[in-house]
Amino acid sequence: MSEKIIELQNLSTSFRTERGLLKAIDGVSFDVHKGEILGVVGESGCGKSVTSQTILRLYDEKYTAVYEGKVLLEGEDILQIPYKKMQDIRGRRISMVFQDALSSLNPVFTVGYQIREAIRIHQKVSKKQANKMAIEMLSLVGIPAPERRVKQYPHELSGGMRQRVMIAISLACKPRLLIADEPTTALDVTIQAQIMDLIVQLNQQLDMGVILITHDLGVVAETCSRVVVMYLGQIVEEANVEDIFDNPKHPYTLGLIQSIPRLEGDRNKELYTIKGTVPLLSQIPTGCRFAKRCPYAKERCNTQMPDLIPVSETQKVRCFRYLEGGGIRYA
Amino acid sequence: MDTKNNLDNFLENRSELSSIRKKLQKEQRQIRINAFLKNKLSVIGLVIVVIMILIAILAPMIATINPADMDVANRLKPPSTKHWFGTDDIGRDVYSRVIYGTRVSLFVGFSVSLISGVLGMIIGIYSSYNKILDNIFMRICDGLKSITSTLLAICLMAVLGASIKNVIISLALVNIPNIARVARSSAFVVREQTYIEAMHAIGAKPSRILWIHIAPNTLSPVIVQMTFVFASSIITEAALSFLGAGVPAGVPSWGSILNIGRSHIYNAWWLIIYPGLFTAISVLGLNLLGDGIRDLLDPLTN
Numbered sequence: 001m002s003e004k005i006i007e008l009q010n011l012s013t014s015f016r017t018e019r020g021l022l023k024a025i026d027g028v029s030f031d032v033h034k035g036e037i038l039g040v041v042g043e044s045g046c047g048k049s050v051t052s053q054t055i056l057r058l059y060d061e062k063y064t065a066v067y068e069g070k071v072l073l074e075g076e077d078i079l080q081i082p083y084k085k086m087q088d089i090r091g092r093r094i095s096m097v098f099q100d101a102l103s104s105l106n107p108v109f110t111v112g113y114q115i116r117e118a119i120r121i122h123q124k125v126s127k128k129q130a131n132k133m134a135i136e137m138l139s140l141v142g143i144p145a146p147e148r149r150v151k152q153y154p155h156e157l158s159g160g161m162r163q164r165v166m167i168a169i170s171l172a173c174k175p176r177l178l179i180a181d182e183p184t185t186a187l188d189v190t191i192q193a194q195i196m197d198l199i200v201q202l203n204q205q206l207d208m209g210v211i212l213i214t215h216d217l218g219v220v221a222e223t224c225s226r227v228v229v230m231y232l233g234q235i236v237e238e239a240n241v242e243d244i245f246d247n248p249k250h251p252y253t254l255g256l257i258q259s260i261p262r263l264e265g266d267r268n269k270e271l272y273t274i275k276g277t278v279p280l281l282s283q284i285p286t287g288c289r290f291a292k293r294c295p296y297a298k299e300r301c302n303t304q305m306p307d308l309i310p311v312s313e314t315q316k317v318r319c320f321r322y323l324e325g326g327g328i329r330y331a
Numbered sequence: 332m333d334t335k336n337n338l339d340n341f342l343e344n345r346s347e348l349s350s351i352r353k354k355l356q357k358e359q360r361q362i363r364i365n366a367f368l369k370n371k372l373s374v375i376g377l378v379i380v381v382i383m384i385l386i387a388i389l390a391p392m393i394a395t396i397n398p399a400d401m402d403v404a405n406r407l408k409p410p411s412t413k414h415w416f417g418t419d420d421i422g423r424d425v426y427s428r429v430i431y432g433t434r435v436s437l438f439v440g441f442s443v444s445l446i447s448g449v450l451g452m453i454i455g456i457y458s459s460y461n462k463i464l465d466n467i468f469m470r471i472c473d474g475l476k477s478i479t480s481t482l483l484a485i486c487l488m489a490v491l492g493a494s495i496k497n498v499i500i501s502l503a504l505v506n507i508p509n510i511a512r513v514a515r516s517s518a519f520v521v522r523e524q525t526y527i528e529a530m531h532a533i534g535a536k537p538s539r540i541l542w543i544h545i546a547p548n549t550l551s552p553v554i555v556q557m558t559f560v561f562a563s564s565i566i567t568e569a570a571l572s573f574l575g576a577g578v579p580a581g582v583p584s585w586g587s588i589l590n591i592g593r594s595h596i597y598n599a600w601w602l603i604i605y606p607g608l609f610t611a612i613s614v615l616g617l618n619l620l621g622d623g624i625r626d627l628l629d630p631l632t633n
Contacts, residue, residue: 056531056532058528058531058532063462086534087534087535087536088534089534090531090532090533090534091532091533091534091535092534095532095533096529096532098525098528098529098532100525103524103525103526104525104526104529105526105529106526106527106530106544106548107526107548108547108548109544109547117535117543118533121533121534121535121536121539122534166529169529169533170532170533172533
């Protein structure tokens with residue numbers, strides 16, 4: 001196995017609200033290796049983005065967020081280091097691409113200025129050199145005529161171009177880990193495919209780890225090697241990408257996969273949906289968090305919380321059905 | 332052969348493209364200028380302000396007589412070919428005094444809006460970042476705002492003593508809260524934008540984010556507010572001088588001419604009308620210009 005770039009151990013993030021502390025993510029553990037793309041999937045509000053922002057400690061620690069657990073970046077727990085030191089880690093060792101490509105660039109500066117800035121925050125290079133590097137980065141992310149583009153303002157670029165520029169900015173210092181938080185949501189389908197191809201290609205080229213946060217299982221199947229499925233702030237299943245699609249264990253994962261529209265088969269059949277909605281954070285059920293929506297729920301599920309248990313060497317699942325007997329294939 | 336032709340075509344198209352781009356940019360600029368010109372009122376405002384600035388700069392050429400020259404034999408004379416706006420109680424030429432007064436008024440207005448603009452922006456933007464200082468600064472601003480601005484300026488002038496410098500200082504102090512509030516509220520809006528979050532995520536220091544990324548994005552409402560501060564400080568300066576709390580006696584200012592005219596209002600109307608007209612027109616011009624700039628910078632109002 002290649003080296004681990006980042007390892008989350010039992011990570012929890014709570015927010016101080018008027019109703020008291022609310023846990024947005026609860027006991028999340030996973031790791032990302034060098035050269036690997038890890039997919040994190042789940043519905044809206046399941047804690048995907050909170051996880052990514054916690055890794056970078058982007059929340060206000062004085063007033064809003066409380067972290068527990070460990071985030072080990074190449075062995076060092078970055079939740080323990082002084083807050084100021086995070087500035088050296090952000091952008092240099094861990095970078096992030098945001099979902100809203102259209103508003104992720106500052107409208108008052110040129111594209112070139114913003115890439116140069118990202119470079120010069122972390123490296124001592126001259127303006128000229130930084131400009132050269134900025135042009136290199138732009139051609140790396142596949143922007144034609146980069147010498148001209150560096151002088152342009154964000155409003156002169158299309159959405160896909162802007163997301164490429166964002167990727168160029170986040171990769172400017174050759175980070176070890178790239179967190180892509182739904183990088184293609186604001187873009188149309190053909191551009192989505194281009195951006196995903198770009199991320200896969202750069203992942204191999206630069207040999208970094210990538211955490212890809214998405215709710216698009218199609219994207220996951222195309223790009224990721226491993227997948228973490230989250231529900232209400234917990235990991236409910238973790239497996240290789242093949243197992244997620246061919247051999248899903250958790251009823252939630254199964255529900256997600258069944259909800260994908262298919263080209264073959266009866267078109268008049270109504271599309272499968274998971275019943276109910278995600279409960280509010282303040283109304284988390286006591287037992288298994290998915291019990292209320294689960295077609296297989298039993299008495300026990302409503303009172304007891306299952307652990308994340310390994311069912312094979314690479315697959316873990318949080319469900320009682322695998323405690324006894326193991327591997328039941330749902331049909 | 333074919334590929335070579337394609338390449339040639341491609342290069343030709345590219346140069347064509349860049350010329351189209353240039354045309355589009357020019358058109359874009361033209362559209363913005365047209366949008367401004369279409370708004371007749373803001374054009375009138377601009378013309379008035381430009382004329383006032385020209386008068387202030389060219390005062391020595393436009394004025395006919397030295398504003399300090401006294402001609403006691405011809406005191407309180409009505410407008411004539413020699414004294415276009417008449418003379419005051421010690422025989423000074425009102426026309427020249429009004430012209431030179433433009434200098435004082437515009438200089439005071441400009442300095443006040445610049446000083447309070449810069450300081451107000453620093454305070455407002457820093458307040459959006461630091462919660463404790465925010466409370467302290469904003470409560471001070473509330474306190475300053477709770478006193479009528481003219482009254483506060485008079486108090487400050489009484490403490491500082493009459494001089495143009497002190498007029499500027501006290502008016503700037505009075506106007507800082509206005510600018511600080513505008514800058515603070517728009518900094519709060521900008522702070523929530525994704526590009527600011529993205530700056531955090533690439534490891535930029537808070538000071539860099541605050542001054543290089545948030546500040547320029549708050550500029551447009553601050554600039555609009557500054558034009559209104561410009562206009563209101565011209566009025567307040569005139570009011571201060573009228574009350575004798577403004578520029579020192581002898582310095583020609585619209586307010587101080589009005590002050591002299593006050594005691595002769597029944598038999599020397601020209602001492603009141605001309606400086607009053609100049610004050611009203613220039614304040615009107617500045618306000619119209621401010622409205623025009625606001626419409627131009629804020630596409631939502633169109």
